[in-house]
Amino acid sequence: MLSRKQTPSFADHQERDTYAWFSQRAWVEIDLGALSYNVKQLVKFLSPCTQLMAVVKADAYGHGAVTVAKTVLEAGASWLGVATVPEGIQLREGGIKAPILILGAINTKEQIQAIAHWQLQPTLCGPKQALIFSNTLEAINYNSPIPVHIKLDTGMSRLGTNWQEAADFVQLVQRLPHLDIASIYSHLATADNPDATVMEKQHQRFEEAIAQIKSRGIKIPSLHLANSAATLADPRLHYDMVRAGLAIYGLYPAPHLQNEIKLQPVLQLKARVTYVKNIAEGTGVSYGHHFIANREMRLAVVGIGYADGVPRSLSGQMQVLLRGQRVQQIGAITMDQIMLDVSSIPDVQEGEIVTLLGEQGKEKITADDWADQLNTISWEILCGFKHRLPRVAIM
Structure with a gap:
């Protein structure tokens, strides 16, 4: 176990002067040393040209978004991933300057204006959304193009344009003013399953979509596909960046992946x-x-x-x-x-x-123990701790 400095500090949303750690009836303790260790282990596991995006949505899975973001960036992460615009704004207000990708879908003009103002990077899932973005930025006379990330649906059946229509969609976005394609990505539905059949099918679809895009002479700045499970399961899925969530918090996405890398619960x-x-x-x-x-x-x-x-x-x-x-x-x-x-x-x-x-x-x-008892997943356990519990950061 890492040595700890036994001087706690409060993380993010807690009022440091109002609450004292030693008087708390209950709290969540965040080991920043373990967090840093996990990130360094993941960076070491990747090839030198592959970047690490730390997923810090949902208040960093209940760990405290700003505190976690600062720690993971110092430890070697290059990007941050959030689900919503307010989550991105919270990081910017906390002094975070690193690139922030919003993984959720955005469609309102107010959100688009906030993205431009706070220099966040949105995910585009289809032509209608891309047109709304371009038209909104035109209407507010926004001069610089904003970086956008194209999401393809290769089998998750959630967000993203159909992988078979990827080339047409990317070509449309490339032609629209005010938008600059920063990456193309997809999300895997079964990466934590020991049976890699579905994951491999999605990987193949992703490859085919990328080939179609390149056949039209379009240069793709960055590709990313792997979540925590895929990062640990198959180096072929690493591409230019991986998006790690659960693993940075020291938990394994599946039991069969526990021998790939040493992690410490945070x-x-x-x-x-x-x-x-x-x-x-x-x-x-x-x-x-x-x-x-x-x-x-x-x-x-x-x-x-x-x-x-x-x-x-x-x-x-x-x-x-x-x-x-x-x-x-x-x-x-x-x-x-x-x-x-x-x-x-x-x-x-x-x-x-x-x-x-x-x-x-x-x-x-562990959170896995509770998840097994409740027939759920450790992600839900971590995200379930309410904000009346102070997050106490331990070094």
């Missing part, structure tokens, strides 16, 4: 014991009394709940770490609190730190 979820009490055999715990004590028990109340992003559906299923030991959560998870059976640690005191996700001693609980 996020830990912690909370404090707020109350300790004894309960008698036969006592019901929490709403609905779905848990009834089968013996005399020592119970600890912890100040975190589903309003903070701890899924209520984990009630009675999850364990947490206390003094390096696993202890069982009992009863229904409530809006602001959870209850633990701490009978095995009878001298637990109010104020002690509980780790819900992360490491204590030799024990570890």
Whole structure:
């Protein structure tokens, strides 16, 4: 584990003067050393001519967008990817000067004007959108062409023009005033699947579309296709840039990719014991009394709940770490609190730190563990922690 400077700072949206780390009932801890390490590992994994785009949409998957952006750029990322215009503006207001690609679709004049003003780079998915962009920039007398990124649909069936129509679309954009093609890209639907059949089909379609574009004498500045999974799975998919999201936060997109590169989880979820009490055999715990004590028990109340992003559906299923030991959560998870059976640690005191996700001693609980229990994905777990939880940056 990387050494840490035990002087925390607050990340992004938290008011540093209003909140003190040591008085928090619960918080999300962000290890910037691990974040930097992951980015450096990924950059090392790529060929020297391949750039790394760090995807920092959704508040950097819940880690704190501005803080994460500054760290990943210092560690070797060249680009940043966001989903929306406001996410891009937040980074610019935070002092980020690196190129920012907006991965979502934009169609309104107000958004286009904001893109031009804040020097963001949009994704174009079809002819209608391209015309709206060009006409809007013409109407506001915008002098310089803005860089745009052409997205092709090779099988995701979400955003992008059909790969078979790629050459016509690119040629149209090339002829429109105020637009300058910066890259052509697509997105893979099944890159995390050990069966590469569909991914290979998309790769082939991407190659065919690029060949059609080049056959018309069009020069393509940059190509990118790989997400985190594809980056780890197949170097042929790296092209000029890769777009890494989950991997920079230290999690693997799929178990079969864990041996490709060493990553360190960046996020830990912690909370404090707020109350300790004894309960008698036969006592019901929490709403609905779905848990009834089968013996005399020592119970600890912890100040975190589903309003903070701890899924209520984990009630009675999850364990947490206390003094390096696993202890069982009992009863229904409530809006602001959870209850633990701490009978095995009878001298637990109010104020002690509980780790819900992360490491204590030799024990570890990960977002993947929660995702497996809930039949979901680790992306959803990371993005689910609410903003009333301070993000505390640890170096």
